[in-house]
Amino acid sequence: MKTLKVKISSKGQVVEPEYRQFETIQEVMDLHGEVKILDMINAQEKADCIKEARAMRRITKEVLAQLFATITGAEFADLRQKTEQADEVGDDTIRLNAICDLRKKYNI
Numbered sequence: 001m002k003t004l005k006v007k008i009s010s011k012g013q014v015v016e017p018e019y020r021q022f023e024t025i026q027e028v029m030d031l032h033g034e035v036k037i038l039d040m041i042n043a044q045e046k047a048d049c050i051k052e053a054r055a056m057r058r059i060t061k062e063v064l065a066q067l068f069a070t071i072t073g074a075e076f077a078d079l080r081q082k083t084e085q086a087d088e089v090g091d092d093t094i095r096l097n098a099i100c101d102l103r104k105k106y107n108i
Contacts (some may be wrong), residue, residue, distance in 0.1 A: 001027045059099055063108060067099065070106045 001023060005016045024030045028037055068076070079098050086094040102108070 027101070059072075059096070062105070064099075066108050067102055070108065071080060071102055 002021045003018050004021050005018050007014055007016050009015075021029075022031075032040070071079070079102070081093075082098040083095045084090050
């Protein structure tokens with residue numbers, strides 16, 4: 001295990017906190033134990049999932065331009081229908097889910 005420093009700026013001041021960098025799983029097990037390690041991994045998995053979901057929901061003009069340049073006419077018509085449906089029922093998640101699905105399909 002190594003002890004390293006990282007420079008960060010906090011409220012206009014630079015601080016250099018130390019952190020541990022583990023070289024083996026056994027070092028982590030010895031320090032934290034299995035239960036805490038699983039808790040930390042599960043917390044990180046949840047944070048990663050939330051971050052990815054937020055990123056997929058972030059729809060910028062650039063994303064829409066790339067999407068509209070990529071999707072087929074039928075997909076555009078379907079998206080338009082879902083947008084109208086979302087407006088009618090007052091639920092924007094219908095439109096967001098449709099855009100999210102297309103972004104996944106085309107890796108946008």
